[in-house]
Amino acid sequence: MEQYAIKGGNPLVGEVEIGGAKNAALPILAASVMTDETVYIDNIPDVRDTKVLTKAMQNIGVMVKHDGRHRVVINASQIHDLVVEDDYIKKIRASYYLLGALLGKYKRAEVALPGGCDIGCRAIDQHIKGFKALGAEVWIEHGLIKTKAERLVGCNIYMDVVSVGATINVMMAASMAEGQTTIENAAKEPHVVDLANFLNSMGANIKGAGTDVIRIKGVKKFHGTEYTIIPDQIEAGTFMFAAAVTKGDVTVKNVIPKHLESISSKLLEIGCEIEEADDCLRVVSSKPLNHTHVKTLPYPGFPTDMQPQITVALALAGGTSIVTESIFENRFKYVDELTRMGANIKVEGNTAIINGVPRYTGASVSSPDLRAGAALVLAGLAAEGITVVDDIHYIERGYEDFHLKLQSLGAQIEIVNSERELQKFKLKIG
Numbered sequence: 389m390e391q392y393a394i395k396g397g398n399p400l401v402g403e404v405e406i407g408g409a410k411n412a413a414l415p416i417l418a419a420s421v422m423t424d425e426t427v428y429i430d431n432i433p434d435v436r437d438t439k440v441l442t443k444a445m446q447n448i449g450v451m452v453k454h455d456g457r458h459r460v461v462i463n464a465s466q467i468h469d470l471v472v473e474d475d476y477i478k479k480i481r482a483s484y485y486l487l488g489a490l491l492g493k494y495k496r497a498e499v500a501l502p503g504g505c506d507i508g509c510r511a512i513d514q515h516i517k518g519f520k521a522l523g524a525e526v527w528i529e530h531g532l533i534k535t536k537a538e539r540l541v542g543c544n545i546y547m548d549v550v551s552v553g554a555t556i557n558v559m560m561a562a563s564m565a566e567g568q569t570t571i572e573n574a575a576k577e578p579h580v581v582d583l584a585n586f587l588n589s590m591g592a593n594i595k596g597a598g599t600d601v602i603r604i605k606g607v608k609k610f611h612g613t614e615y616t617i618i619p620d621q622i623e624a625g626t627f628m629f630a631a632a633v634t635k636g637d638v639t640v641k642n643v644i645p646k647h648l649e650s651i652s653s654k655l656l657e658i659g660c661e662i663e664e665a666d667d668c669l670r671v672v673s674s675k676p677l678n679h680t681h682v683k684t685l686p687y688p689g690f691p692t693d694m695q696p697q698i699t700v701a702l703a704l705a706g707g708t709s710i711v712t713e714s715i716f717e718n719r720f721k722y723v724d725e726l727t728r729m730g731a732n733i734k735v736e737g738n739t740a741i742i743n744g745v746p747r748y749t750g751a752s753v754s755s756p757d758l759r760a761g762a763a764l765v766l767a768g769l770a771a772e773g774i775t776v777v778d779d780i781h782y783i784e785r786g787y788e789d790f791h792l793k794l795q796s797l798g799a800q801i802e803i804v805n806s807e808r809e810l811q812k813f814k815l816k817i818g
């Protein structure tokens with residue numbers, strides 16, 4: 389089983405190119421089945437989740453061809469099955485985006501109940517509420533969510549919780565419903581806006597994405613398009629925090645600084661310097677880190693997907709910090725692993741009370757999920773000695789060439805496959 393072997397202590401220095409946003413690529417790939425014409429998508433990250441989704445799309449008859457590592461050509465005119473029951477698809481959350489896309493186009497879909505990271509109860513009641521409001525029947529049978537409709541008719545939908553997934557799914561189905569749909573209390577994340585822009589480029593009529601009221605006028609048919617996915621806010625944020633914890637100087641390139649505001653402002657608060665240009669951000673960490681408080685919130689608040697990374701930084705900051713997780717109730721599972729590296733963190737409910745320590749010491753730790761896994765890598769890069777991170781398949785779900793990009797910044801990190809390879813790594817780095 390592959391592991392990351394890390395020798396900590398090197399400040400990360402240099403520039404790193406940020407890839408396309410995984411959480412925008414997934415709904416955009418799914419939405420590309422909504423037209424029979426050819427769609428070209430650029431800046432697709434080459435990560436496990438996008439591979440699984442494209443494989444599932446191929447299994448129902450969608451032509452997906454790679455044209456280089458980050459560009460795909462998709463044609464969905466030959467779909468022969470509206471049942472998506474791939475073994476792998478259950479493992480990724482975004483499988484359910486095919487539900488909204490196929491329901492919109494064919495008025496019927498059956499998709500395996502989604503999995504994804506185990507970070508708490510991940511209800512789908514708002515997706516179901518939205519589909520039903522549009523006139524669809526929705527039921528769960530034999531591990532599949534099934535939905536069908538005679539017609540989809542536009543309506544007003546108030547989301548009881550701000551949900552990225554439900555906003556996206558309902559937006560897709562409604563974009564091919566008859567008449568106008570209004571989604572109130574919609575999610576405002578950059579990837580919601582990116583999907584709306586993509587759908588509009590195929591002929592949809594969606595206004596207000598990025599605010600909490602999205603207005604959609606249904607259209608009958610979409611056409612082909614060529615589209616480039618936005619940069620990944622969370623990949624960028626992870627490298628920014630890698631700079632912070634290693635006392636480094638890292639420039640993230642090909643980013644949209646506006647999407648990173650909540651992350652940049654927390655880095656400033658804890659004592660880093662930030663320089664901003666059009667499409668890059670430089671983070672310099674030259675002083676001891678300060679404590680702060682942070683609460684995860686829907687965009688434009690601080691993202692829950694950056695919560696483990698900021699906790700890793702705050703555990704090295706002078707004084708007491710408090711991190712409150714308000715989106716998912718089970719997102720502190722990595723804290724036990726961090727404690728094994730010397731962190732002093734007490735979790736009470738959805739709050740972590742962190743008393744900063746001067747340093748981490750290397751240990752063997754396991755990734756409990758995607759973002760926490762990446763955060764443990766950051767801890768390893770900051771730690772004294774050697775850290776081994778297990779279960780890196782979680783990290784590979786969302787980070788392309790993570791170890792190679794870190795190596796290019798001066799990190800000592802390698803993938804090892806056996807005890808022998810680990811020993812070789814230890815001998816090599818001395």
Ligand code: UD1
Nearest residue numbers: 411482509510511512513514515549551552553693715716
């Ligand atoms: C998406 C992201 C994930 C990110 C999360 C929050 C993708 C593939 N994943 O996940 O990385 O951490 O947004 O920014 O884009 N909820 C309900 N009922 C529902 C749907 C959600 O109660 O029908 C609750 C969830 O339990 C959670 C909150 O709403 O507490 C937010 O979830 P949601 O925004 O839907 O997250 P995902 O779309 O699953």
